[in-house]
Amino acid sequence: MPSAAADPVWDAWASVPWTPVDVPKTSSSASSGTVTVGWHKAGVPYLPLGEALSLQTLDLWIPSSATGTGAAPDINSLPSGPHGSVWIIYIHGGAWRDPRITFASFTPAATNLLFRALSSSNDNSSSPSHNPKLAGLVSLNYRLSPHPSHPSPDPARNAKHPDHISDILTALSFLSRLGVIPRRSNINNNNTGNNTKWILAGHSCGATLSFQTLMPLPPLLPTPPLLLSSSSPQPPSAVVGFNGLYDLAGFIADPPQGYAHLRDGYREFTVGAFGEDESVWRAVCPASCEAGWVRRGWVGEGKEEEKAGKVVVMLVQSREDQLVPWQQLERMRECLEREGRLVEVRVREARGEHDEIWREGGRMAEVLWEVVEGL
Numbered sequence: 001m002p003s004a005a006a007d008p009v010w011d012a013w014a015s016v017p018w019t020p021v022d023v024p025k026t027s028s029s030a031s032s033g034t035v036t037v038g039w040h041k042a043g044v045p046y047l048p049l050g051e052a053l054s055l056q057t058l059d060l061w062i063p064s065s066a067t068g069t070g071a072a073p074d075i076n077s078l079p080s081g082p083h084g085s086v087w088i089i090y091i092h093g094g095a096w097r098d099p100r101i102t103f104a105s106f107t108p109a110a111t112n113l114l115f116r117a118l119s120s121s122n123d124n125s126s127s128p129s130h131n132p133k134l135a136g137l138v139s140l141n142y143r144l145s146p147h148p149s150h151p152s153p154d155p156a157r158n159a160k161h162p163d164h165i166s167d168i169l170t171a172l173s174f175l176s177r178l179g180v181i182p183r184r185s186n187i188n189n190n191n192t193g194n195n196t197k198w199i200l201a202g203h204s205c206g207a208t209l210s211f212q213t214l215m216p217l218p219p220l221l222p223t224p225p226l227l228l229s230s231s232s233p234q235p236p237s238a239v240v241g242f243n244g245l246y247d248l249a250g251f252i253a254d255p256p257q258g259y260a261h262l263r264d265g266y267r268e269f270t271v272g273a274f275g276e277d278e279s280v281w282r283a284v285c286p287a288s289c290e291a292g293w294v295r296r297g298w299v300g301e302g303k304e305e306e307k308a309g310k311v312v313v314m315l316v317q318s319r320e321d322q323l324v325p326w327q328q329l330e331r332m333r334e335c336l337e338r339e340g341r342l343v344e345v346r347v348r349e350a351r352g353e354h355d356e357i358w359r360e361g362g363r364m365a366e367v368l369w370e371v372v373e374g375l
């Protein structure tokens with residue numbers, strides 16, 4: 001991938017060094033020590049240097065195979081994956097407000113995925129066509145609303161809708177300027193496009209934010225001018241929601257059995273993020289907003305896009321989740337199935353309480369790997 005001097009996007013990119021991701025060698029190998037599974041940039045500002053607030057940053061990892069050598073990539077560069085490789089972009093949860101849940105909640109799954117990528121590139125028995133190609137991973141930070149138990153004067157911790165989704169869209173524009181997300185003009189262009197695909201994944205309110213990137217949200221959000229490019233980013237090939245929130249108004253009006261005690265908590269964080277107006281709650285949630293957004297905001301109206309194939313939604317939920325009921329998944333599934341054959345909805349179960357899936361990371365990585373393989 002190119003790098004360029006005197007470009008605010010590449011200047012921000014080059015402001016952070018690469019560090020190795022070292023994991024202990026498996027016990028089966030005779031040698032001890034660690035193996036480098038990938039390279040990591042931590043806390044890259046996704047706005048021009050000096051303009052980003054404390055939470056307007058992203059972390060990015062590439063598999064060690066991307067460099068071709070054992071050495072760190074150049075600080076100015078972003079090595080591209082092989083033809084047809086896939087980027088995964090992750091949005092953390094925490095009810096739009098919890099400062100203890102950040103981009104770092106993706107680290108266990110990211111490390112697991114880098115390890116899988118290394119193992120599969122070492123595995124000569126797998127045929128190249130079935131060898132999944134992971135280009136890299138990104139985890140986004142974004143401004144948070146105030147948390148009553150964790151007050152802070154930091155402007156990045158006193159956000160209100162649409163600040164959260166605005167930051168996510170800004171980060172996606174930044175990533176498209178870096179070449180991580182392909183541009184729309186490359187769609188259907190098999191000769192010159194590098195055919196990179198991307199997956200958008202999120203946990204809890206991060207799943208809400210993932211779908212919001214594809215919904216027409218009022219009011220329209222301006223992109224910072226320095227990040228604008230002539231062509232818009234290509235939408236993701238798949239969205240993966242882990243223990244996601246899809247219908248806040250529905251939950252607050254009528255929480256399902258076993259979750260009624262959470263109604264006031266839901267109302268508190270919903271008001272904190274979106275204000276008191278319940279019509280806004282409905283408009284910003286993917287299972288309760290106006291129908292038709294999958295075609296309008298994602299698949300596209302044009303026949304060419306329809307020919308390019310349907311999009312994939314993977315909904316992952318634990319029945320043991322003490323904070324988000326299975327009913328949220330059902331609401332989302334029903335909403336997507338009403339969109340007809342544009343979307344292929346897949347459902348996977350997970351185990352444990354609400355945050356176990358990212359704390360533990362293995363199941364999250366397994367599901368994401370399955371989506372990468374299927375693209």
Ligand SMILES: N[C@@H](CC(=O)c1ccccc1NC=O)C(=O)O
Nearest residue numbers: 093094095096098204205206323
């Ligand atoms: N730890 C959070 C609570 C939280 O994250 C949450 C609670 C209920 C339903 C979903 C939640 N998180 C979604 O992103 C808080 O303190 O606000």
